[in-house]
Amino acid sequence: METTSVTAISWPASAFIAAIITFTACYLLWKVTRNKRLIDQIPGYVDWPLIGDSLHLPPDLEEMRKLLIAETEKVRDEGLFKLKILEMPWIFIFSDRNAEKLLSSNKHIEKSSEYYPLYPWLGRGLLTSSGDAWRARRHMLTPSFHFSILKDFLEPINDHAGLLVEKLRREHCDTGEQFDIFNPITLSTLDIICSTAMGVDIGALDSGDSEYIKALFVIKKATAIRTRNPLNAFDFYYNNTKAGRECNKSIKIVHDFAYKVIREKRSLKEEGVSQGKRRPFLNLLLNCRDEHGNPLTDKEIREEVDTFMFEGHDTTASAISFTIFLLGAHQGIQKRCQAELDEIIGSSLSISNADLSKMTYLDWCIKEALRIFPTVPFFGRDLCEEMAFGDYTVPKGTAVFLFSMSLHRDPAVFPEPEKFDPTRFSPENCLKRSPFAYVPFSAGPRNCIGQKFAMMELKVILAKMLTAFNIESVVKQADLRVEGALVLQPCDGIKIKLTSRNVY
Numbered sequence: 001m002e003t004t005s006v007t008a009i010s011w012p013a014s015a016f017i018a019a020i021i022t023f024t025a026c027y028l029l030w031k032v033t034r035n036k037r038l039i040d041q042i043p044g045y046v047d048w049p050l051i052g053d054s055l056h057l058p059p060d061l062e063e064m065r066k067l068l069i070a071e072t073e074k075v076r077d078e079g080l081f082k083l084k085i086l087e088m089p090w091i092f093i094f095s096d097r098n099a100e101k102l103l104s105s106n107k108h109i110e111k112s113s114e115y116y117p118l119y120p121w122l123g124r125g126l127l128t129s130s131g132d133a134w135r136a137r138r139h140m141l142t143p144s145f146h147f148s149i150l151k152d153f154l155e156p157i158n159d160h161a162g163l164l165v166e167k168l169r170r171e172h173c174d175t176g177e178q179f180d181i182f183n184p185i186t187l188s189t190l191d192i193i194c195s196t197a198m199g200v201d202i203g204a205l206d207s208g209d210s211e212y213i214k215a216l217f218v219i220k221k222a223t224a225i226r227t228r229n230p231l232n233a234f235d236f237y238y239n240n241t242k243a244g245r246e247c248n249k250s251i252k253i254v255h256d257f258a259y260k261v262i263r264e265k266r267s268l269k270e271e272g273v274s275q276g277k278r279r280p281f282l283n284l285l286l287n288c289r290d291e292h293g294n295p296l297t298d299k300e301i302r303e304e305v306d307t308f309m310f311e312g313h314d315t316t317a318s319a320i321s322f323t324i325f326l327l328g329a330h331q332g333i334q335k336r337c338q339a340e341l342d343e344i345i346g347s348s349l350s351i352s353n354a355d356l357s358k359m360t361y362l363d364w365c366i367k368e369a370l371r372i373f374p375t376v377p378f379f380g381r382d383l384c385e386e387m388a389f390g391d392y393t394v395p396k397g398t399a400v401f402l403f404s405m406s407l408h409r410d411p412a413v414f415p416e417p418e419k420f421d422p423t424r425f426s427p428e429n430c431l432k433r434s435p436f437a438y439v440p441f442s443a444g445p446r447n448c449i450g451q452k453f454a455m456m457e458l459k460v461i462l463a464k465m466l467t468a469f470n471i472e473s474v475v476k477q478a479d480l481r482v483e484g485a486l487v488l489q490p491c492d493g494i495k496i497k498l499t500s501r502n503v504y
């Protein structure tokens with residue numbers, strides 16, 4: 001009987017394998033030490049092995065924002081700052097030249113893992129996807145945000161803004177009492193995005209107690225809290241916590257709701273039933289085709305609808321509320337806005353596109369509010385190859401964040417950065433600075449696809465409120481506490497008083 005013998009590897013082969021192993025080990029060692037050296041050169045704290053900068057990090061997000069503003073100010077000329085979370089470096093950039101380098105790149109479009117808490121809810125929609133998948137999706141969705149489509153959304157936005165003003169008039173105007181405007185604004189922007197994204201009226205401002213709305217609020221809160229404990233980054237751990245289980249239950253409610261609406265709209269489309277002029281984004285998504293002519297699946301449409309729901313209401317609510325706050329704290333600027341609006345819209349109930357294009361001063365006020373309180377205070381990329389920022393090189397794979405809160409406060413570009421001065425946005429003043437010195441909607445290939453929609457909504461709601469009421473902010477600008485990871489928010493709401501203007 002034949003036996004199989006194990007032949008020993010010949011010595012040249014063993015030498016070859018040993019050489020490869022040695023070479024790989026040396027290369028990895030060299031790379032680790034080189035990357036470490038490059039990271040160590042970047043301005044930041046002197047970190048401790050393993051725990052990094054953990055000893056410097058405050059427990060809450062408001063203090064964290066203050067700390068980052070103070071630290072980045074100390075190294076303003078360098079334009080970048082490093083924080084080490086355990087052994088993981090996070091690089092914050094905050095000069096216009098560094099912003100231009102990162103944002104205008106067509107290569108560095110990988111979203112940083114900062115968005116991981118959103119994956120179970122949004123899947124890999126436009127906001128969270130990367131690479132070719134993102135490119136294809138962006139190409140398909142861009143036409144849905146064209147002006148010719150957006151103009152049809154003006155009517156539902158006008159309607160919901162009108163409902164908001166009526167509710168405020170009934171419940172808060174001329175009572176002499178302060179109240180938090182952030183909450184009704186959030187409910188109103190939620191109504192607007194539900195109606196424009198899905199074509200569904202959920203009546204959030206009226207009652208706010210549907211199962212869908214409650215689930216949405218649970219997810220938003222859980223998502224914000226999830227990042228506070230590094231252990232929560234592990235799905236297996238998080239899914240077995242109480243918060244994780246509650247969040248997943250709510251995600252299922254929100255997904256089921258979106259699937260139901262998608263199926264209804266799809267069958268109406270297949271039956272050829274006319275759905276009127278008001279066509280929500282969802283109807284446009286049903287018609288989208290990739291380069292091979294394939295339509296989006298229900299799951300892909302759901303990911304985009306959920307993305308619009310997330311990006312499309314907390315952001316606008318934050319921007320509107322902070323603009324109201326600043327106008328309420330600067331009565332002279334508010335009066336100038338009101339004078340402009342009285343001339344443009346007068347007593348008309350509906351604001352047209354032509355009206356919007358004439359609201360120049362309101363436009364400057366919104367932009368200045370987004371400078372001081374950028375809705376998305378930082379947004380990040382994972383570098384797909386190493387990149388030089390001035391004298392510093394950041395290794396491949398590192399998370400780099402554009403910290404707009406600090407970029408927008410560069411005193412060389414915006415003197416007296418804390419001062420609310422809308423004239424900074426006059427055309428002649430804008431020409432004096434780099435377009436990358438001010439990026440509330442980001443810039444370059446991954447900029448905000450909803451920017452025009454957002455500006456339309458902001459202007460309509462603010463114009464209606466300023467025409468109806470005089471606004472007084474209760475808290476001083478220097479005392480307003482704000483926090484934010486994904487979207488900037490006031491810690492204690494925005495307290496204001498309203499009096500009627502009675503101009504008509």
Ligand code: HEM
Pocket residue numbers: 126127128138307308311312313315316319375376379380439440441442445446447448449450451453454
């Ligand atoms: C004041 C309101 C808004 C602000 C300040 C804002 C800001 C931003 C910023 C800074 C980004 C880039 C984020 C990043 O790179 O990680 C972004 C992306 C995005 N925004 Fe907005 N946004 C606003 C409103 C909206 C609205 C109303 C929608 C949808 C209806 C929307 C949809 C999106 C989407 C889908 C992306 C991802 C785009 C991509 O990666 O291709 N946003 N937004």
